[in-house]
Amino acid sequence: MTLTAPVGTSPEREAAPPPRRGARPLRWLLHAFLAVVALGWLMPLLLAVYASLRPYDETARLGYFSLPEQLTLDYYGQAWxxxxxxxxxxxxxxxVIPALVLTLFLASFVAFAIARARIPGRKTLLIVFTAGNLLPPQVLITPLYSLYTLIPLPAWLSDSQSLYDSYLGLILIHVAFQFGFCVFVIANFMRTIPEEISEAALVDGASLWRRYWTLTLPLCRPVLAALGTLQFTWMYNDFLWALVLMVSGDKLPVTSALNNLRGQFFTDYNLLAAGSVLVALPTLIVFQLLHKHFVAGLTLGSTKG
Incomplete structure:
Protein backbone atom coordinates (compact mmCIF):
# COMPACT_ATOMS: atom_id res chain seq x y z
CA MET A 1 0.00 0.00 0.00
CA THR A 2 1.43 3.34 -1.00
CA LEU A 3 0.41 6.74 0.27
CA THR A 4 -0.18 9.44 -2.28
CA ALA A 5 -0.32 13.14 -1.67
CA PRO A 6 -3.69 14.86 -2.12
CA VAL A 7 -4.43 16.36 -5.47
CA GLY A 8 -3.08 19.89 -5.82
CA THR A 9 -0.32 19.49 -3.23
CA SER A 10 3.31 18.59 -3.52
CA PRO A 11 5.97 17.65 -1.01
CA GLU A 12 7.87 20.82 -1.89
CA ARG A 13 4.82 22.99 -1.12
CA GLU A 14 4.07 21.21 2.17
CA ALA A 15 7.62 21.60 3.46
CA ALA A 16 7.88 25.27 4.36
CA PRO A 17 11.38 26.70 4.73
CA PRO A 18 12.44 27.17 8.34
CA PRO A 19 12.47 30.78 9.53
CA ARG A 20 15.82 32.48 9.65
CA ARG A 21 17.00 32.99 13.20
CA GLY A 22 18.81 36.23 12.51
CA ALA A 23 15.86 37.95 10.78
CA ARG A 24 14.08 39.18 13.92
CA PRO A 25 17.15 40.70 15.67
CA LEU A 26 18.08 42.46 12.44
CA ARG A 27 14.56 43.84 12.15
CA TRP A 28 14.72 45.14 15.73
CA LEU A 29 18.07 46.74 15.00
CA LEU A 30 16.65 48.40 11.87
CA HIS A 31 13.63 49.72 13.77
CA ALA A 32 15.88 51.08 16.52
CA PHE A 33 18.07 52.82 13.94
CA LEU A 34 15.04 54.37 12.20
CA ALA A 35 13.64 55.53 15.55
CA VAL A 36 16.93 57.24 16.43
CA VAL A 37 17.08 58.94 13.01
CA ALA A 38 13.44 60.10 13.29
CA LEU A 39 14.09 61.44 16.79
CA GLY A 40 17.15 63.31 15.52
CA TRP A 41 15.06 64.99 12.82
CA LEU A 42 12.24 65.84 15.24
CA MET A 43 14.46 67.08 18.06
CA PRO A 44 14.88 70.69 16.77
CA LEU A 45 11.12 71.02 16.26
CA LEU A 46 10.32 69.53 19.65
CA LEU A 47 12.88 71.81 21.32
CA ALA A 48 11.38 74.85 19.56
CA VAL A 49 7.87 73.92 20.73
CA TYR A 50 9.14 73.30 24.27
CA ALA A 51 10.99 76.64 24.37
CA SER A 52 7.99 78.53 22.99
CA LEU A 53 5.90 77.38 25.97
CA ARG A 54 8.35 78.66 28.61
CA PRO A 55 9.11 82.25 29.71
CA TYR A 56 12.48 83.57 28.65
CA ASP A 57 13.48 84.42 32.22
CA GLU A 58 13.01 80.81 33.24
CA THR A 59 15.12 79.38 30.42
CA ALA A 60 17.79 82.05 30.99
CA ARG A 61 17.97 80.99 34.65
CA LEU A 62 17.59 77.20 34.31
CA GLY A 63 18.65 76.56 30.72
CA TYR A 64 16.65 75.18 27.81
CA PHE A 65 17.27 71.54 28.80
CA SER A 66 15.52 71.70 32.16
CA LEU A 67 12.14 70.90 33.67
CA PRO A 68 9.60 73.74 33.32
CA GLU A 69 8.19 75.69 36.24
CA GLN A 70 5.28 77.00 34.16
CA LEU A 71 3.96 76.60 30.60
CA THR A 72 2.10 79.32 28.75
CA LEU A 73 0.77 80.13 25.27
CA ASP A 74 1.37 83.88 25.61
CA TYR A 75 4.30 83.86 23.20
CA TYR A 76 2.09 82.60 20.36
CA GLY A 77 -0.27 85.56 20.72
CA GLN A 78 2.64 87.98 20.83
CA ALA A 79 4.30 86.41 17.78
CA TRP A 80 1.02 86.48 15.81
CA VAL A 96 3.35 80.00 -3.77
CA ILE A 97 -0.06 78.92 -5.10
CA PRO A 98 0.33 80.33 -8.66
CA ALA A 99 3.95 79.12 -8.78
CA LEU A 100 2.91 75.63 -7.68
CA VAL A 101 0.03 75.36 -10.17
CA LEU A 102 2.15 76.66 -13.06
CA THR A 103 5.06 74.37 -12.23
CA LEU A 104 2.96 71.19 -12.05
CA PHE A 105 0.91 72.05 -15.14
CA LEU A 106 3.84 72.97 -17.37
CA ALA A 107 6.00 70.13 -16.09
CA SER A 108 3.27 67.55 -16.64
CA PHE A 109 2.65 68.81 -20.17
CA VAL A 110 6.35 68.71 -21.10
CA ALA A 111 6.72 65.31 -19.41
CA PHE A 112 3.81 63.99 -21.48
CA ALA A 113 5.50 65.22 -24.65
CA ILE A 114 8.73 63.48 -23.64
CA ALA A 115 7.12 60.22 -22.52
CA ARG A 116 4.31 59.85 -25.07
CA ALA A 117 4.67 62.20 -28.06
CA ARG A 118 7.95 60.64 -29.24
CA ILE A 119 9.44 63.98 -30.20
CA PRO A 120 13.01 63.86 -31.58
CA GLY A 121 15.74 64.37 -29.00
CA ARG A 122 13.43 63.72 -26.06
CA LYS A 123 16.11 61.92 -24.04
CA THR A 124 18.53 64.80 -24.55
CA LEU A 125 15.80 67.22 -23.53
CA LEU A 126 15.16 65.25 -20.34
CA ILE A 127 18.88 65.27 -19.53
CA VAL A 128 18.99 69.04 -20.02
CA PHE A 129 16.07 69.54 -17.64
CA THR A 130 17.73 67.28 -15.07
CA ALA A 131 21.11 68.99 -15.43
CA GLY A 132 19.50 72.34 -14.72
CA ASN A 133 18.89 71.20 -11.12
CA LEU A 134 22.64 70.81 -10.61
CA LEU A 135 23.31 74.53 -11.07
CA PRO A 136 23.63 76.31 -7.69
CA PRO A 137 21.14 79.18 -7.53
CA GLN A 138 23.65 81.40 -5.71
CA VAL A 139 25.77 81.82 -8.84
CA LEU A 140 22.80 83.45 -10.62
CA ILE A 141 22.04 86.10 -8.02
CA THR A 142 23.94 88.97 -9.70
CA PRO A 143 22.81 88.35 -13.33
CA LEU A 144 19.21 87.73 -12.25
CA TYR A 145 19.15 90.92 -10.20
CA SER A 146 20.43 92.93 -13.17
CA LEU A 147 17.99 91.22 -15.54
CA TYR A 148 14.99 91.79 -13.27
CA THR A 149 15.69 95.52 -13.05
CA LEU A 150 15.78 95.79 -16.87
CA ILE A 151 12.53 93.93 -17.68
CA PRO A 152 9.62 96.45 -17.70
CA LEU A 153 6.17 95.71 -16.31
CA PRO A 154 3.01 97.86 -16.24
CA ALA A 155 2.35 99.85 -13.08
CA TRP A 156 -0.72 97.77 -12.15
CA LEU A 157 1.46 94.65 -12.07
CA SER A 158 4.52 96.10 -10.31
CA ASP A 159 4.98 99.29 -8.31
CA SER A 160 8.60 99.47 -9.47
CA GLN A 161 7.42 99.08 -13.11
CA SER A 162 9.96 96.28 -13.54
CA LEU A 163 10.16 92.60 -12.74
CA TYR A 164 12.23 93.48 -9.68
CA ASP A 165 10.27 93.85 -6.42
CA SER A 166 7.16 92.16 -7.80
CA TYR A 167 5.18 89.02 -6.97
CA LEU A 168 5.45 87.93 -10.60
CA GLY A 169 9.24 87.93 -10.37
CA LEU A 170 9.24 85.49 -7.44
CA ILE A 171 6.61 83.31 -9.10
CA LEU A 172 8.69 83.01 -12.26
CA ILE A 173 11.92 82.22 -10.41
CA HIS A 174 10.22 79.43 -8.46
CA VAL A 175 8.76 77.96 -11.64
CA ALA A 176 12.13 78.14 -13.41
CA PHE A 177 14.10 76.39 -10.67
CA GLN A 178 11.55 73.68 -9.80
CA PHE A 179 10.44 72.95 -13.37
CA GLY A 180 13.29 70.59 -14.33
CA PHE A 181 12.95 68.34 -11.28
CA CYS A 182 9.19 68.00 -11.79
CA VAL A 183 9.63 67.15 -15.48
CA PHE A 184 12.14 64.44 -14.61
CA VAL A 185 9.89 62.82 -11.97
CA ILE A 186 6.62 63.04 -13.92
CA ALA A 187 8.17 61.79 -17.19
CA ASN A 188 9.55 58.70 -15.46
CA PHE A 189 6.17 58.10 -13.84
CA MET A 190 4.32 58.39 -17.17
CA ARG A 191 6.59 55.75 -18.64
CA THR A 192 5.13 53.24 -16.15
CA ILE A 193 1.63 53.81 -17.58
CA PRO A 194 0.89 51.15 -20.25
CA GLU A 195 1.16 52.62 -23.72
CA GLU A 196 -1.82 50.50 -24.85
CA ILE A 197 -4.13 52.94 -23.05
CA SER A 198 -2.86 55.89 -25.09
CA GLU A 199 -2.82 53.83 -28.30
CA ALA A 200 -6.44 52.77 -27.80
CA ALA A 201 -7.46 56.40 -27.31
CA LEU A 202 -5.54 57.34 -30.46
CA VAL A 203 -7.42 54.70 -32.44
CA ASP A 204 -10.70 56.13 -31.13
CA GLY A 205 -9.71 59.53 -32.53
CA ALA A 206 -8.59 61.27 -29.33
CA SER A 207 -6.43 64.33 -29.90
CA LEU A 208 -3.07 64.87 -28.23
CA TRP A 209 -4.57 67.30 -25.72
CA ARG A 210 -7.42 64.91 -24.87
CA ARG A 211 -5.00 62.05 -24.31
CA TYR A 212 -3.02 64.29 -21.97
CA TRP A 213 -5.81 66.03 -20.06
CA THR A 214 -8.54 63.37 -19.72
CA LEU A 215 -6.53 60.16 -19.94
CA THR A 216 -2.96 60.51 -18.68
CA LEU A 217 -3.18 63.34 -16.16
CA PRO A 218 -5.81 61.67 -13.90
CA LEU A 219 -3.55 58.59 -13.68
CA CYS A 220 -0.72 60.84 -12.44
CA ARG A 221 -2.55 61.89 -9.28
CA PRO A 222 -0.14 60.12 -6.85
CA VAL A 223 3.00 61.66 -8.33
CA LEU A 224 1.35 65.09 -8.64
CA ALA A 225 0.31 64.95 -4.98
CA ALA A 226 3.81 63.91 -3.90
CA LEU A 227 5.42 66.66 -5.98
CA GLY A 228 2.81 69.17 -4.84
CA THR A 229 3.68 68.49 -1.20
CA LEU A 230 7.41 68.80 -1.82
CA GLN A 231 7.14 71.86 -4.04
CA PHE A 232 4.83 73.67 -1.64
CA THR A 233 7.30 73.06 1.19
CA TRP A 234 10.31 74.21 -0.85
CA MET A 235 8.61 77.33 -2.22
CA TYR A 236 7.04 78.21 1.11
CA ASN A 237 10.37 77.96 2.95
CA ASP A 238 12.26 80.05 0.39
CA PHE A 239 14.05 83.06 1.85
CA LEU A 240 16.94 83.66 -0.56
CA TRP A 241 15.05 84.87 -3.63
CA ALA A 242 12.65 87.03 -1.64
CA LEU A 243 15.61 88.70 0.02
CA VAL A 244 17.43 89.28 -3.29
CA LEU A 245 14.57 90.12 -5.66
CA MET A 246 12.34 92.18 -3.34
CA VAL A 247 12.85 95.43 -1.49
CA SER A 248 9.36 96.34 -0.24
CA GLY A 249 8.82 95.02 3.27
CA ASP A 250 5.05 94.72 2.83
CA LYS A 251 5.50 92.23 -0.05
CA LEU A 252 7.92 89.81 1.61
CA PRO A 253 6.83 86.20 2.32
CA VAL A 254 6.20 84.80 5.77
CA THR A 255 9.74 83.46 6.22
CA SER A 256 10.96 87.05 6.49
CA ALA A 257 8.35 87.91 9.14
CA LEU A 258 10.57 86.39 11.81
CA ASN A 259 12.87 89.39 11.44
CA ASN A 260 10.13 91.45 13.10
CA LEU A 261 10.66 89.41 16.27
CA ARG A 262 14.34 90.28 16.54
CA GLY A 263 15.27 93.37 18.53
CA GLN A 264 18.17 95.66 17.84
CA PHE A 265 19.92 94.93 21.13
CA PHE A 266 18.02 91.93 22.52
CA THR A 267 16.26 88.91 21.02
CA ASP A 268 13.78 86.80 22.97
CA TYR A 269 14.54 83.39 21.49
CA ASN A 270 11.47 81.83 23.11
CA LEU A 271 9.30 84.36 21.27
CA LEU A 272 11.27 83.61 18.11
CA ALA A 273 10.65 79.89 18.64
CA ALA A 274 6.90 80.53 18.89
CA GLY A 275 7.01 82.50 15.65
CA SER A 276 8.97 79.71 13.96
CA VAL A 277 6.35 77.15 14.97
CA LEU A 278 3.55 79.35 13.59
CA VAL A 279 5.47 79.86 10.34
CA ALA A 280 6.05 76.11 9.95
CA LEU A 281 2.44 75.20 10.73
CA PRO A 282 1.02 75.51 7.14
CA THR A 283 3.55 73.03 5.75
CA LEU A 284 2.53 70.52 8.44
CA ILE A 285 -1.14 71.02 7.56
CA VAL A 286 -0.50 70.50 3.84
CA PHE A 287 1.47 67.32 4.52
CA GLN A 288 -1.27 66.02 6.81
CA LEU A 289 -3.89 66.60 4.11
CA LEU A 290 -1.85 64.99 1.34
CA HIS A 291 0.22 62.40 3.22
CA LYS A 292 -1.71 59.40 1.80
CA HIS A 293 -1.11 60.51 -1.78
CA PHE A 294 2.43 61.56 -0.87
CA VAL A 295 3.32 58.10 0.44
CA ALA A 296 1.57 56.46 -2.52
CA GLY A 297 3.63 58.56 -4.92
CA LEU A 298 6.91 57.68 -3.16
CA THR A 299 6.21 53.94 -2.95
CA LEU A 300 4.86 53.58 -6.47
CA GLY A 301 6.85 51.01 -8.37
CA SER A 302 8.19 49.30 -5.25
CA THR A 303 5.92 46.30 -5.90
CA LYS A 304 4.80 44.54 -9.05
CA GLY A 305 1.25 44.73 -10.29
Whole structure:
Protein backbone atom coordinates (compact mmCIF):
# COMPACT_ATOMS: atom_id res chain seq x y z
CA MET A 1 0.00 0.00 0.00
CA THR A 2 1.43 3.34 -1.00
CA LEU A 3 0.41 6.74 0.27
CA THR A 4 -0.18 9.44 -2.28
CA ALA A 5 -0.32 13.14 -1.67
CA PRO A 6 -3.69 14.86 -2.12
CA VAL A 7 -4.43 16.36 -5.47
CA GLY A 8 -3.08 19.89 -5.82
CA THR A 9 -0.32 19.49 -3.23
CA SER A 10 3.31 18.59 -3.52
CA PRO A 11 5.97 17.65 -1.01
CA GLU A 12 7.87 20.82 -1.89
CA ARG A 13 4.82 22.99 -1.12
CA GLU A 14 4.07 21.21 2.17
CA ALA A 15 7.62 21.60 3.46
CA ALA A 16 7.88 25.27 4.36
CA PRO A 17 11.38 26.70 4.73
CA PRO A 18 12.44 27.17 8.34
CA PRO A 19 12.47 30.78 9.53
CA ARG A 20 15.82 32.48 9.65
CA ARG A 21 17.00 32.99 13.20
CA GLY A 22 18.81 36.23 12.51
CA ALA A 23 15.86 37.95 10.78
CA ARG A 24 14.08 39.18 13.92
CA PRO A 25 17.15 40.70 15.67
CA LEU A 26 18.08 42.46 12.44
CA ARG A 27 14.56 43.84 12.15
CA TRP A 28 14.72 45.14 15.73
CA LEU A 29 18.07 46.74 15.00
CA LEU A 30 16.65 48.40 11.87
CA HIS A 31 13.63 49.72 13.77
CA ALA A 32 15.88 51.08 16.52
CA PHE A 33 18.07 52.82 13.94
CA LEU A 34 15.04 54.37 12.20
CA ALA A 35 13.64 55.53 15.55
CA VAL A 36 16.93 57.24 16.43
CA VAL A 37 17.08 58.94 13.01
CA ALA A 38 13.44 60.10 13.29
CA LEU A 39 14.09 61.44 16.79
CA GLY A 40 17.15 63.31 15.52
CA TRP A 41 15.06 64.99 12.82
CA LEU A 42 12.24 65.84 15.24
CA MET A 43 14.46 67.08 18.06
CA PRO A 44 14.88 70.69 16.77
CA LEU A 45 11.12 71.02 16.26
CA LEU A 46 10.32 69.53 19.65
CA LEU A 47 12.88 71.81 21.32
CA ALA A 48 11.38 74.85 19.56
CA VAL A 49 7.87 73.92 20.73
CA TYR A 50 9.14 73.30 24.27
CA ALA A 51 10.99 76.64 24.37
CA SER A 52 7.99 78.53 22.99
CA LEU A 53 5.90 77.38 25.97
CA ARG A 54 8.35 78.66 28.61
CA PRO A 55 9.11 82.25 29.71
CA TYR A 56 12.48 83.57 28.65
CA ASP A 57 13.48 84.42 32.22
CA GLU A 58 13.01 80.81 33.24
CA THR A 59 15.12 79.38 30.42
CA ALA A 60 17.79 82.05 30.99
CA ARG A 61 17.97 80.99 34.65
CA LEU A 62 17.59 77.20 34.31
CA GLY A 63 18.65 76.56 30.72
CA TYR A 64 16.65 75.18 27.81
CA PHE A 65 17.27 71.54 28.80
CA SER A 66 15.52 71.70 32.16
CA LEU A 67 12.14 70.90 33.67
CA PRO A 68 9.60 73.74 33.32
CA GLU A 69 8.19 75.69 36.24
CA GLN A 70 5.28 77.00 34.16
CA LEU A 71 3.96 76.60 30.60
CA THR A 72 2.10 79.32 28.75
CA LEU A 73 0.77 80.13 25.27
CA ASP A 74 1.37 83.88 25.61
CA TYR A 75 4.30 83.86 23.20
CA TYR A 76 2.09 82.60 20.36
CA GLY A 77 -0.27 85.56 20.72
CA GLN A 78 2.64 87.98 20.83
CA ALA A 79 4.30 86.41 17.78
CA TRP A 80 1.02 86.48 15.81
CA UNK A 81 0.50 90.21 16.37
CA UNK A 82 4.07 91.49 16.62
CA UNK A 83 5.28 89.71 13.47
CA UNK A 84 2.10 90.64 11.54
CA UNK A 85 1.78 87.04 10.42
CA UNK A 86 -1.65 87.29 8.67
CA UNK A 87 -0.31 89.80 6.13
CA UNK A 88 2.82 87.76 5.46
CA UNK A 89 0.78 84.56 5.15
CA UNK A 90 -1.24 86.28 2.42
CA UNK A 91 1.92 87.38 0.62
CA UNK A 92 3.21 83.82 0.68
CA UNK A 93 -0.03 82.40 -0.72
CA UNK A 94 0.00 84.98 -3.53
CA UNK A 95 3.47 83.73 -4.50
CA VAL A 96 3.35 80.00 -3.77
CA ILE A 97 -0.06 78.92 -5.10
CA PRO A 98 0.33 80.33 -8.66
CA ALA A 99 3.95 79.12 -8.78
CA LEU A 100 2.91 75.63 -7.68
CA VAL A 101 0.03 75.36 -10.17
CA LEU A 102 2.15 76.66 -13.06
CA THR A 103 5.06 74.37 -12.23
CA LEU A 104 2.96 71.19 -12.05
CA PHE A 105 0.91 72.05 -15.14
CA LEU A 106 3.84 72.97 -17.37
CA ALA A 107 6.00 70.13 -16.09
CA SER A 108 3.27 67.55 -16.64
CA PHE A 109 2.65 68.81 -20.17
CA VAL A 110 6.35 68.71 -21.10
CA ALA A 111 6.72 65.31 -19.41
CA PHE A 112 3.81 63.99 -21.48
CA ALA A 113 5.50 65.22 -24.65
CA ILE A 114 8.73 63.48 -23.64
CA ALA A 115 7.12 60.22 -22.52
CA ARG A 116 4.31 59.85 -25.07
CA ALA A 117 4.67 62.20 -28.06
CA ARG A 118 7.95 60.64 -29.24
CA ILE A 119 9.44 63.98 -30.20
CA PRO A 120 13.01 63.86 -31.58
CA GLY A 121 15.74 64.37 -29.00
CA ARG A 122 13.43 63.72 -26.06
CA LYS A 123 16.11 61.92 -24.04
CA THR A 124 18.53 64.80 -24.55
CA LEU A 125 15.80 67.22 -23.53
CA LEU A 126 15.16 65.25 -20.34
CA ILE A 127 18.88 65.27 -19.53
CA VAL A 128 18.99 69.04 -20.02
CA PHE A 129 16.07 69.54 -17.64
CA THR A 130 17.73 67.28 -15.07
CA ALA A 131 21.11 68.99 -15.43
CA GLY A 132 19.50 72.34 -14.72
CA ASN A 133 18.89 71.20 -11.12
CA LEU A 134 22.64 70.81 -10.61
CA LEU A 135 23.31 74.53 -11.07
CA PRO A 136 23.63 76.31 -7.69
CA PRO A 137 21.14 79.18 -7.53
CA GLN A 138 23.65 81.40 -5.71
CA VAL A 139 25.77 81.82 -8.84
CA LEU A 140 22.80 83.45 -10.62
CA ILE A 141 22.04 86.10 -8.02
CA THR A 142 23.94 88.97 -9.70
CA PRO A 143 22.81 88.35 -13.33
CA LEU A 144 19.21 87.73 -12.25
CA TYR A 145 19.15 90.92 -10.20
CA SER A 146 20.43 92.93 -13.17
CA LEU A 147 17.99 91.22 -15.54
CA TYR A 148 14.99 91.79 -13.27
CA THR A 149 15.69 95.52 -13.05
CA LEU A 150 15.78 95.79 -16.87
CA ILE A 151 12.53 93.93 -17.68
CA PRO A 152 9.62 96.45 -17.70
CA LEU A 153 6.17 95.71 -16.31
CA PRO A 154 3.01 97.86 -16.24
CA ALA A 155 2.35 99.85 -13.08
CA TRP A 156 -0.72 97.77 -12.15
CA LEU A 157 1.46 94.65 -12.07
CA SER A 158 4.52 96.10 -10.31
CA ASP A 159 4.98 99.29 -8.31
CA SER A 160 8.60 99.47 -9.47
CA GLN A 161 7.42 99.08 -13.11
CA SER A 162 9.96 96.28 -13.54
CA LEU A 163 10.16 92.60 -12.74
CA TYR A 164 12.23 93.48 -9.68
CA ASP A 165 10.27 93.85 -6.42
CA SER A 166 7.16 92.16 -7.80
CA TYR A 167 5.18 89.02 -6.97
CA LEU A 168 5.45 87.93 -10.60
CA GLY A 169 9.24 87.93 -10.37
CA LEU A 170 9.24 85.49 -7.44
CA ILE A 171 6.61 83.31 -9.10
CA LEU A 172 8.69 83.01 -12.26
CA ILE A 173 11.92 82.22 -10.41
CA HIS A 174 10.22 79.43 -8.46
CA VAL A 175 8.76 77.96 -11.64
CA ALA A 176 12.13 78.14 -13.41
CA PHE A 177 14.10 76.39 -10.67
CA GLN A 178 11.55 73.68 -9.80
CA PHE A 179 10.44 72.95 -13.37
CA GLY A 180 13.29 70.59 -14.33
CA PHE A 181 12.95 68.34 -11.28
CA CYS A 182 9.19 68.00 -11.79
CA VAL A 183 9.63 67.15 -15.48
CA PHE A 184 12.14 64.44 -14.61
CA VAL A 185 9.89 62.82 -11.97
CA ILE A 186 6.62 63.04 -13.92
CA ALA A 187 8.17 61.79 -17.19
CA ASN A 188 9.55 58.70 -15.46
CA PHE A 189 6.17 58.10 -13.84
CA MET A 190 4.32 58.39 -17.17
CA ARG A 191 6.59 55.75 -18.64
CA THR A 192 5.13 53.24 -16.15
CA ILE A 193 1.63 53.81 -17.58
CA PRO A 194 0.89 51.15 -20.25
CA GLU A 195 1.16 52.62 -23.72
CA GLU A 196 -1.82 50.50 -24.85
CA ILE A 197 -4.13 52.94 -23.05
CA SER A 198 -2.86 55.89 -25.09
CA GLU A 199 -2.82 53.83 -28.30
CA ALA A 200 -6.44 52.77 -27.80
CA ALA A 201 -7.46 56.40 -27.31
CA LEU A 202 -5.54 57.34 -30.46
CA VAL A 203 -7.42 54.70 -32.44
CA ASP A 204 -10.70 56.13 -31.13
CA GLY A 205 -9.71 59.53 -32.53
CA ALA A 206 -8.59 61.27 -29.33
CA SER A 207 -6.43 64.33 -29.90
CA LEU A 208 -3.07 64.87 -28.23
CA TRP A 209 -4.57 67.30 -25.72
CA ARG A 210 -7.42 64.91 -24.87
CA ARG A 211 -5.00 62.05 -24.31
CA TYR A 212 -3.02 64.29 -21.97
CA TRP A 213 -5.81 66.03 -20.06
CA THR A 214 -8.54 63.37 -19.72
CA LEU A 215 -6.53 60.16 -19.94
CA THR A 216 -2.96 60.51 -18.68
CA LEU A 217 -3.18 63.34 -16.16
CA PRO A 218 -5.81 61.67 -13.90
CA LEU A 219 -3.55 58.59 -13.68
CA CYS A 220 -0.72 60.84 -12.44
CA ARG A 221 -2.55 61.89 -9.28
CA PRO A 222 -0.14 60.12 -6.85
CA VAL A 223 3.00 61.66 -8.33
CA LEU A 224 1.35 65.09 -8.64
CA ALA A 225 0.31 64.95 -4.98
CA ALA A 226 3.81 63.91 -3.90
CA LEU A 227 5.42 66.66 -5.98
CA GLY A 228 2.81 69.17 -4.84
CA THR A 229 3.68 68.49 -1.20
CA LEU A 230 7.41 68.80 -1.82
CA GLN A 231 7.14 71.86 -4.04
CA PHE A 232 4.83 73.67 -1.64
CA THR A 233 7.30 73.06 1.19
CA TRP A 234 10.31 74.21 -0.85
CA MET A 235 8.61 77.33 -2.22
CA TYR A 236 7.04 78.21 1.11
CA ASN A 237 10.37 77.96 2.95
CA ASP A 238 12.26 80.05 0.39
CA PHE A 239 14.05 83.06 1.85
CA LEU A 240 16.94 83.66 -0.56
CA TRP A 241 15.05 84.87 -3.63
CA ALA A 242 12.65 87.03 -1.64
CA LEU A 243 15.61 88.70 0.02
CA VAL A 244 17.43 89.28 -3.29
CA LEU A 245 14.57 90.12 -5.66
CA MET A 246 12.34 92.18 -3.34
CA VAL A 247 12.85 95.43 -1.49
CA SER A 248 9.36 96.34 -0.24
CA GLY A 249 8.82 95.02 3.27
CA ASP A 250 5.05 94.72 2.83
CA LYS A 251 5.50 92.23 -0.05
CA LEU A 252 7.92 89.81 1.61
CA PRO A 253 6.83 86.20 2.32
CA VAL A 254 6.20 84.80 5.77
CA THR A 255 9.74 83.46 6.22
CA SER A 256 10.96 87.05 6.49
CA ALA A 257 8.35 87.91 9.14
CA LEU A 258 10.57 86.39 11.81
CA ASN A 259 12.87 89.39 11.44
CA ASN A 260 10.13 91.45 13.10
CA LEU A 261 10.66 89.41 16.27
CA ARG A 262 14.34 90.28 16.54
CA GLY A 263 15.27 93.37 18.53
CA GLN A 264 18.17 95.66 17.84
CA PHE A 265 19.92 94.93 21.13
CA PHE A 266 18.02 91.93 22.52
CA THR A 267 16.26 88.91 21.02
CA ASP A 268 13.78 86.80 22.97
CA TYR A 269 14.54 83.39 21.49
CA ASN A 270 11.47 81.83 23.11
CA LEU A 271 9.30 84.36 21.27
CA LEU A 272 11.27 83.61 18.11
CA ALA A 273 10.65 79.89 18.64
CA ALA A 274 6.90 80.53 18.89
CA GLY A 275 7.01 82.50 15.65
CA SER A 276 8.97 79.71 13.96
CA VAL A 277 6.35 77.15 14.97
CA LEU A 278 3.55 79.35 13.59
CA VAL A 279 5.47 79.86 10.34
CA ALA A 280 6.05 76.11 9.95
CA LEU A 281 2.44 75.20 10.73
CA PRO A 282 1.02 75.51 7.14
CA THR A 283 3.55 73.03 5.75
CA LEU A 284 2.53 70.52 8.44
CA ILE A 285 -1.14 71.02 7.56
CA VAL A 286 -0.50 70.50 3.84
CA PHE A 287 1.47 67.32 4.52
CA GLN A 288 -1.27 66.02 6.81
CA LEU A 289 -3.89 66.60 4.11
CA LEU A 290 -1.85 64.99 1.34
CA HIS A 291 0.22 62.40 3.22
CA LYS A 292 -1.71 59.40 1.80
CA HIS A 293 -1.11 60.51 -1.78
CA PHE A 294 2.43 61.56 -0.87
CA VAL A 295 3.32 58.10 0.44
CA ALA A 296 1.57 56.46 -2.52
CA GLY A 297 3.63 58.56 -4.92
CA LEU A 298 6.91 57.68 -3.16
CA THR A 299 6.21 53.94 -2.95
CA LEU A 300 4.86 53.58 -6.47
CA GLY A 301 6.85 51.01 -8.37
CA SER A 302 8.19 49.30 -5.25
CA THR A 303 5.92 46.30 -5.90
CA LYS A 304 4.80 44.54 -9.05
CA GLY A 305 1.25 44.73 -10.29
Missing amino acids: SQAELPRYYLNTLII
